[in-house]
Amino acid sequence: MSENANRAGRRPLILVTNDDGIESPGLHAVAEAAVAAAKGANGAGEVIVAAPTNQQTARGRSMNGNERDHFHPYEIPETNTDNRRLTAWHIDASPALVCQHALTVLCDGRTPDLVVSGINYGENIGTDIGGSGTLGAAFQAAAQGIPALALSRQTGVENHFFHGHLDWSETIRVAERWIRKILDLAPSLAAQPPGRRPFDVLKVDIPDPCPNETPERLTRLSMSRYLGFHIEKPSSRTRLGESRTYIAADAHSLDPADDGYAVAVDRVIAVTPLTIDCTASMIEAQRVLQV
């Protein structure tokens, strides 16, 4: 399979989205990586960027938005992005709905070869990922059979909602490598139904810092909680805003085979294959439920 050739031999189409909003430097970083990765043997592919107008952190796979809004064009400010192959749009909606609406109205009847979501401010680890907008957008693509890549970088919790200025060069390199890899795999992935593939969503969590020689590790999703929610004196009068999110996991609570250990303890890149089929063991269920 020659690099970046897709099923029909046509140039690849990549949809890039995120949860941090159209102005997020993490989105601009992954857009740059996607344009670079889409330059393949078949000539440069096409990259469409579609993101929420404002930050939509922790929206999970919510499908809500401003019913009256439509996509607005946006120019990504980075000068080293090849704008000729990049159109960017924003709309006032949750990440999964942005992804769904972009697939319907921006792709001109084509199905992208790959949806990339990220790069998120903050690692997405363990059983909390169901609340992640980055993962929500990726799973929305996966539900339609489109291979998806969800990219997140480790940051302090204080960066989840209030972004600082970070150096994105290391993560752009990681993103580009993984976009290339999944583009190459896309035809064989698409040949199998969702839930029966080696993965529907590939989750890649990048430690900070991430120098060139940082190893990659295939990991399981941690079944520990990674985030904790602390309230000083809980009562029925406690306001939602009084809850403080913190990173609850540590080397003792995490399994060394899992994503959390890889990123938080060993500081390597965690590559976690996820399936959209969350059916539990039918044999075990039959045994205890006797239906």
Add this chain to the structure above:
Amino acid sequence: MSENANRAGRRPLILVTNDDGIESPGLHAVAEAAVAAAKGANGAGEVIVAAPTNQQTARGRSMNGNERDHFHPYEIPETNTDNRRLTAWHIDASPALVCQHALTVLCDGRTPDLVVSGINYGENIGTDIGGSGTLGAAFQAAAQGIPALALSRQTGVENHFFHGHLDWSETIRVAERWIRKILDLAPSLAAQPPGRRPFDVLKVDIPDPCPNETPERLTRLSMSRYLGFHIEKPSSRTRLGESRTYIAADAHSLDPADDGYAVAVDRVIAVTPLTIDCTASMIEAQRVLQV
């Protein structure tokens, strides 16, 4: 194991939540079922109801809400609910955040034996369930190791956002039966870590109508899309509100072993065991990714 006795032999504690909001007749129905089911060998258990102030359909596992709000008491109007064992609260937040906040501030340091989410207006089927607020609240409980039951009833799509007056007596019966069943299983479920249990969330979808003799069937989650999104003439100017949701699945597209076929074609009760561990096959991922 005597009925409804829990680990410590104390009276069971059930947290009831939903995505349709505190005024939903589906919530009142399941609250009634929970109070009836909690009347066990150890004396009547306790039921706490915590729901969004307003309808929060399709919020997935979004964790957002009005930071300044706290829980407000509410009186469930049904006269045949035993109010002495029922306290109900509402707050302006997404279903998963309502569940999270209720676990932290309403349970007085106790961990419920079971979280019940529903009864939703509209069946929750296939790869679309990631967008369901009913399931989002249930998975939020599951992420903390609490067994969860997600209940939904089949309705037309027009009822997903605009509720009509329905007869809930049939679904209350089904709900009560399943709450009892999981309360009995709760100690053995809790003895295993999340992701390694026979199920973390049990999803029960109830056909409409559902007469007494309606069979129950253990089903897999469908990997087909159950819902479709139709836009007449898609363009970048298409507003979000122009998309029409419809039930895309039919007997030909659905697998007879799956939840969708059970509810939509055979009109039986679909009982689907779900896991919070969505790690795909590590062997297959290793083979194609070579990490």
